[in-house]
Structures are given as C-alpha cells and as structure tokens.
Amino acid sequence: MSGKSGGVRFVDLRPLRTSRPFRDVVIGLTASQLGGQIANVAVLAQVWELTRSPLGTGAIGLATGLPMVVFGLLGGVLADSVDRRAVVRATTVGQLLAAAGLCAQALADNRSVPVLFALIALSAACGALGAPARRTFAVRLLPADQVPAGLALNNISFQTAMLAGPAAAGLIIAQGGFPAAYAVQAAAVAVAALALIRLPAMRPEGVAAAGGRRRAEPGGWGIVLRRPTLWGCLATDLAATLLAMPIALFPLVNEARFGGDPRTLGLFLSAVAAGGVTAGLLSGTVTRGRRAGRTQLLAAGVWGLALAGFGLAGPLWLALGCLAVAGAADTTSVISRSSVLQLETPDAYRGRVSSMEHVIGVAGPELGNFRGGAVASATSASFSLVTGGLSAVLVIALVAVANRPLREYRLPGPAGPGPGERIPGDAEVAGEAAGEGKSGPEPVGSP
Helix, strand or coil: CCCEECCEECCCCHHHHHCHHHHHHHHHHHHHHHHHHHHHHHHHHHHHHHHCCHHHHHHHHHHHHHHHHHHHHHHHHHHCCCCHHHHHHHHHHHHHHHHHHHHHHHHCCCCCHHHHHHHHHHHHHHHHHHHHHHHCHHHHHCCHHHHHHHHHHHHHHHHHHHHHHHHHHHHHHHHHHHHHHHHHHHHHHHHHHHHCCCCCCCCCCCCEEECCEEECCCCCCCHHHHCHHHHHHHHHHHHHHHHCCCHHHHHHHHHHHHCCCHHHHHHHHHHHHHHHHHHHHCCHHHHCCCCHHHHHHHHHHHHHHHHHHHHHCCCHHHHHHHHHHHHHHHHHHHHHHHHHHHHHCCHHHHHHHHHHHHHHHHHHHHHHHHHHHHHHHHCCHHHHHHHHHHHHHHHHHHHHHHCHHHHCCCCCECCECCCCCCCCCHHHHHHHHCCCCCCCCCCCCCC
C-alpha cells in the first residue's frame, strides 16, 4: 500500500521489504502492544471488581507510572552501555514472566489487590527498562532515508492496537474471563520474544571502555541542552501533552453535552485512535518529506487547536471531527519528532535521549490530564480545553520562533547525507564528551 494518489502518499512499506530484522521487530511490537492493550482492560476490570472504587482504578496509574519513569531513565543509561538487543530480549522475558503471573493469579481467583498491582508494576518496569533500547532499533536496522517510514510503521502498530485491543479484550473477557485475557497477553509477549531471535547485535557505537568494561559516554543527558533540535523536539512534545491533554475531561464533556451516554464516551476514544490510524496509513506524505522539524511544530500546533475546537464544539459530529483531527496531528507529530531525535542524536547517546522521550511520553499525558481536571473543577471543561489548547499553541509558537535549527531541520535524502547535511558520528561524540559544540549544531541542510 505504498504509492501516491492525488498528491497524498500512502504508508511507505519499504522498511518491511528491505530489512528482515526490522520486519521481525514490527511483528513482535504489534503482538506485544495488542497483548498489552488487552491486559490493560483486564486489569482495569479486575481492579474494579475487587475494589468497586474509582480510587482503586486510579491507583493503577500510580502502579504503572512510577516504574515507567524510574526504569525508563535507567533503561536509557543501560541502552548506551550494553548490547541493546540483549536489553530488549531480557526485558521481554521479564514481561513474559509478569504476564504468566497475571494469568496464574486470575486462575487462582486472586482477591488481593496488592498482588495484582505488584505484577502490573513488574510488567511496567520491564517494558520501561527496554523501551529506550527498542526505540533505537529503526535507526540501526534501516537506511537513514527509511527511518521515518520505519517509525511510522511502529506508530501504526501502536494506533491499531489502541483501536482493536480494547474491543478484543471485551469479547475475550466476556467469553473466557480474566484468565483468558491474560493468557492471550502471555501468548502475544511470547511472539514478541520469538521475533527478537534473529536480530543482529546492536552495541552502542562510540562507547568508551574502562578496565575492559564498556560504559556510557559522559554528558549523555546534557546533549539535549547543547543541541537546539533535541530540546526543541522534547519541549514541543511536553507543551502539547502537559497543556492540552483531554482524556480526563471526556466523562465531564460527555455528561454536560451528550447526556452521559457511555457509547458516546467510547466514541471519543475511538475518534482519536481513528484519526491516528488514518494519519498513519497516509504517513508516506510525512516520511518522504524532509522538513521533519517544521512538520512536528505544525502538527503539534494543530493538536492544540483541534482540542480547543473540541472544547467549543456543540454537535457530536463536530466534537468527534475535532478529536479525529487531534489524533491525526498527534501521529504526524510523533513520527516527525522521533525521526529528528533518532537521526540527530549520536548513537552513543541514543539510549538516554530515547529514555527522555519515553518519560515525557509517559509522564506528560498523566500530568496533563491532572492539569485539565484541576482547571475544569474550578471552572468548566470547555474553559480547560480551550485555554489548554491555546496555551499549547502559544508555547509551541515560541519554541518555533526561538529555535531556528529545528524549524530548518532536514532529514537525509535517499542517497544519504548530501551537501551540508550529516548524521552525527563517533568523531562528533568525542567532541561532545570533551565539551565542544556547546551552542548546538547548525541546521541539517539549507532552508
């Protein structure tokens, strides 16, 4: 489904055709994410059954969020110190053990919430520990000009799981109960583990050695501040999630405008996912373009405007349309942001930069939902959505004005870096470690 129609390019499938290891990665990732979505619904339903308390279901976020942040940062250091393939293999096995534990406790009719929380915390910790290493796979397995397409395929996998997983979970739980849902998750994680078998070793490039042991290059976290393209990408993502996250307000909007119909609440979530999947299927327009920095800034701005529109929308069709546009903008922003971060970061630092992207992606939405709920409780859902969306647009505009390197960033062309372009290499790593290049690199390419 790769091609061009009316100026719109469909999803670029070259990475699946040209790289068997990357194809294995996508298969494993799709299975793991689908199983994860099914397990998320099962955990939510089981905790509700055990506690009958919104505080209990809310505590799920704490049980998963804290391990994701802590182990996500630790995983970044690990990914820059040892073979990334080995990290992902080991953490996937950990997730498989956690999935088996969830299945076992459901079969034993477990009534202990702490036991359930301990298992989901273990699963979250293993996933977060391997996430930074996994994020570097596309840039190591694909030619530079195919990296955005590979990241787009990863995002399509995620959005598809978001769309299909909850519905599948409902059917599985209705037919086989919680043990069946957790068993399906365990089987999916086993597929993900098998998909890693044929991957080549992926040791970090330019990693220093000390006493025969490898260690991460120093200054790995500071590279984000030294490079405008990196801090600009992360600041844009943080602004979009922290200031304009709408999920916590869906029940209030549904109650105030649409009578509290649970089917409408489900449509809100489906509209965001449907917009994301559609943008993913049409992602060739983005991945074959080279203005990734500008694309990310524009897409993040559209996200904020669309959610402000959702805050004002009266008819249901208009509200759903705004959410679909927001979902499409989010997917576009994710693809372009990840492309810049992976291609602009020297390999010796990719694990730590990827971990920062991961932590913002985990913590930003949670904090954004808290912000939205707090403002809405003092004012209204509409006020919270509109002010949040417009505030995000304002901050993103300030980043765009202040960050010329990000505005003018160009991805490498099909033949690799051309005149004035470059992919950061080991020599540059040495310069970074020695404290050179404090003002950040020049834009890749010309405007």
